[in-house]
Amino acid sequence: MPDIDIPARPTPASPARILARGVRGLMMPHRIAMALVALAGLVAMVLMMDWSWLPAYLPRLWAGLGMTLAMLGASVVFGFLIALPLGVAQVIGPRPLRWLALGFCTVIRGTPLLLQLWLIYFGLGSLFAQFPELRETWLWPYLRQAWPYGLFALTISFAAYQGEVMRGAFAGVPYGELEAARAFGMSRGKVFRRVWFPRALYRALPTLSGEIILQLKSTPLLATITVTDLYAVITRVRQATFLTYEPLLFLVAVYLCLSAVLIGVLRWMETRVPQHG
Template sequence: MGPETRSWREPHRLVLLAIGIGIIVFAAVNMRWDWLPRYSGRLVEGVGTTLWLLFLTSVLGFLLAVPLGLAQAAGPVWLSAPARMFCTVIRGTPLLLQLWLLYYGLGSLFAYWPEIRQSWAWPYLRSAWPYGVLALTLSFAGYEGEVMRGAFAGVPKGELEAGRAYGMSPLTVFRRIWLPRAIHRALPTLAGETVLQLKATPLVATITVVDVYAIISRVRQDTYLTYEPLLLLALIYMILTGILVLAFRWLEAKVPVKGG
């Protein structure tokens, strides 16, 4: 990487590339892929679910991360202490545990509550999807809230004072200067966080949300194959990660870095 990045056309790379293609061809010919056409429709749907889950929880999580970061950076102690505790708890415990706590724990508590069982919300509360979205959103908010704290604290004081000197109200200073500058500062970490979020989404399959990972688990149960479905799954996630990284690189190039 960096300055010593070289062309892929060097002789040893061509040999490695040939070996890599050879392995792929060998896998395609000698492994069993006859199940693929039967599941292709469901696989595409699963990828769609995964991407929708990623988009939804990243956006919601980021919206939650802004007040969390602001409370920690500038809030009074009765706001900053709970926000800091939330971030510590989310970052200090495994996501799988949080997910199971919400799904099995909260879900089992709700089941005891007759008022909830009879309410309109019960069909939703009984399904797995809301718990998956909630857990992934809270997780993203916890990690990104910590980043936003640093981003809010890092905006130079002089810029905020200049805004005040122009007669802007505190809200206007926040809307025009503080928030845009903080988001700008947090942007480079956002790509990494989003890739981590993509890699966290398959956990929701453990609470019966049907994403691409769940479809592949289904294939493994139906066909008794160990490796083929998992290798395909790894390939799918690699492609998704690659697309995400490229998309964020494009986005960062669009945002002017001058003065950043």
């Protein structure tokens, strides 16, 4: 039997090489022109607008940014942990469990996040308040606040969308690879950890990156249930100073910076996540 050349697995690019590649991409003529236009707009914004309010509100803005990042990080982590069994159940689960997972994803993905947020906050919040036994436990100081309900709403929303993504990723892994792993004597759990999950994660990571950015842009909805995130602080600045454009443009700049950082980190992760465990 003739020898078959198996192509070597490409080694992940080093951070320095990734940075050099990014710098070369930024030096393209159209991107330089866009950067100059953005710089001119930034200079005009700084020189022609009123930013005297910023130092006084800076501590509140930092606190709001911390709340935004905390809600984003917690909802993404918890939501992904829920999305894994949702994806697996829709691929290999028994029929009742498959229907239950499909129904959950369909309902959550088919209704607005704002509606879910209000139903959870006003519905569960009012329901919990009717139980005196609950108000005497250690949970009540947390349940009387708004952020647990906001976190729950963001978590199940992310879980539903990412659960559907993971369903497609798990289903897209070739069945022959799983059978080959079983033929080597791997247990079902080891096949999942070493072959199925890494391959599915590698397929789902680009979409996961997009879902995380969308999750960041969903966090301002928390202000509608009195969670003091970055958007809520900016709203109070507008009400107190009677300024409109300056606080909103500041918010735009912050979200653009956060999105750019997240995109850079997630793209770097795409080069580091192996296709096999």
